[in-house]
Amino acid sequence: MPAVNQPTATLARPPHDPSAVGVAQFKQNDGSYPQGPYNSQYAAPPTVSAPVRGFLYAFSAFPPAFPSPMGPPAPPMDSMSGGVGAGQKRLDPNMMPSLIQVVEDDRKARGGLFQTGFDHAEQPPLCTTEFFAEDQGNCNPKFVRATLYNAPISNDFLKQSALPFGLSITPMANLSAEERPLPVVNMGELGPVRCHRCKAYMCPFMTFFDGGRRFRCPFCSVSTEVPEQYFSHLDHTGRRIDAMERPELHLGSYEYVATKEYCKDGIWPQPPVFIFMLDVSYNAVRSGLVNKFCNNIKFLLHNLPTEHGKESAIEVAFVTYDHSVHFYDETPKMLVVNDVQEMFVPMGKNLFVRPSEAGAIIELTEKILTMFSENKVTEVVLGPALQAGIETLKAYGRAGKLFVFHTSLPTLEAPGKLKSREDRKLLGTDKEKVRRFQSMCIRGMLEQLDWGPSFDIYAQAEVDGDRFLADLKHDLERPIIFDAIMRVRASQGLRPTDFFGNFYMNNATDVEMAALDSDKCISIEIKHDDKLEPGNAYFQVAVLFTSVSGERRLRIHNLSLATAPDFAALYRSADLFTMINILSNPKDVRDNLTSRSAQTLATYRQKCSPSSSLGQLVLPEAMKLLPLFINCIFKSDSFSGGSELTVDDRAWLVIVSRGCHWNSLSLRELWIQDVFGVNSFAQISADKVFSSAVFVKRYKHLSNRMESWLKKFLVEDRADSHPSYVEFLCLIHKEIRNLLA
16 A cells, blocks of 8 residues: 555544534435435436436535634524425434445455556555555556546646646555566666657557557657667567567566666665664663664564565664764774764774674674663764764765664754753744754754654653564565655656655656655646647656665556546546545645635536535545545644644654554454454444553553543544534535535
8 A cells, every 4th residue: 555644534433413404315426316306395316418426415504603724713504595494304424424434345345356457547446445456557556546547638627627636656665465576677788678759668558560660659659769689570469479578568567677877977886784873872771772772683684675585685884872973893893983073984994794694793782782881971962973874875885774763852062963942932933943943954854855754752662662673673674775766757748747755856857865665655746738639648657776685776667547538537537545645735735625625526516416406515426535534634733733833743743644544344353352352353342441451451541631632533523623524514515605606
């Protein structure tokens, strides 16, 4: 599953105030059933020329005024035409679109095998559904997902719908055991075959002609001569006879071995390195971090990422620091740098060892424990330590990753010194932002350019030690690449314009990343330069990188989307989870989301269900959860936190927002036994506040002071100034009515 920002979901639907709004009808609308009105005051469901799937609602009135996230409180809305009297049936929360129900239905209907399709991509299961893909020429949706699987033919067409058109790309996504690893194509000195104009790489959508001597590029429509070494005859259908023998001609995803011209300065790269930088100050030793790290790192290094089942080629180095920085060579011998004002790397010694050299690592960790167990240094550096790690990579010409284990504010007089930031009187003021500017820049740029998580907090080893080790193990073993450069190509009339994620761009097309692992996703918004011709729209994602074995490669993902003939096809092809990932990225998300969502639903109502009464709220089948997701976003403190929320806290919430996820009936019996103390899912009591097993085993429990924090995850309830799910549906309905009036 791609790394997608998912909205928060509750584990059970909370109660709603039935007196707030009445309902006259609530039924799935497939546009094909000939029924009379549910109430004499309402028209029958709309009938359209093409089947239109959606959800149909009719509200008698809006709820009492509540503080709107968009502005001042809205006044009570008079009953709509054809309103329902006091005796009318009340709104049943169980009939409202439910995230849990949608997720469960999709898992049952679409779990298992998914065929990606050719010549255009099939719409994939939801990203919450476990599936394994069969690559038929379009890439696995775990690598690339589109917000719309029918491409809008023009900018005007897209603008009317107000839908976002873009891609969510996870180039290194994990594959399941049923899915075969990406094949590696080695073309030798010839290198990858490319279009001579737009430089697109060979893919299944290239068409060959002139007896196989030329091919036409689907991205720029220019023909290119086939290299002599790559020539093959065509069969009676015009397809190369060796198509099934070459992955690049029949698969949507594959890798090329790069030639020297793809290497920096024309030099082959060496295997990457991991540098572990450990704070050994008094605070770090007292917290148990040093002891926990040294006692377990030798076991964790057995989990370094590998390729093709071989021993990992990654080498490791260790650096400790307090008021000075200490390097260790392979002996191991300590090399101390006391000049933290002008950091340098001691040369002439090999600082890197193979993980298989367990003896040297064990000796080193024991040495660190002994030397610093009684360390009394309280002032510590951080900036010089980071500089030491980066300079080490530069000095040895290696790509790699820094693992920094730090415990306290760097207060020593050295580059990167920080002051205490706990003056609560400055919260929400300009002075607060100025005082945090330096630390925010340091941390923000580290996360964006190096793209590694630096936000996890492990306060005490005895409490958080297991979580610390589990997170470190995951970070060490997940697939990762280095020195990555990504470019997205699109067919004529389309171009990628806006990029969202943590990366660096030196120009308008190339996304550069120091490291990229399987959990990282990049979102790209696509815009029109011209009207598309009927047929397909093509996209190619190319990532140039250094693998964990030190080999320079290219990873290619291809996607073909059919063009949308009408609005009904456009809305049917929407991937809501990917869409929310795109929508939640722009800076003006807070003010833009409600109006854009209302415009999207109003266009659907106008173009696909024009005969519906204004008293009915019609939602597309593929987007029936849109109001719920938008309301979830508004309730996140990262978007709506007040002046009492610090800038650092808001940035942290943006990074770690994940939500509560429903695990359904697929839970393993062992997990249920360990957590709930029963043998099966059916035996779990919904009325039991605490599982006895959890209560006994867990060190920390929720207390009353955590109640306000817990309520933030009950996203369907009203919270502070934010509406409930029902109230937000009414707000969206009101916006739609205003747009259609």
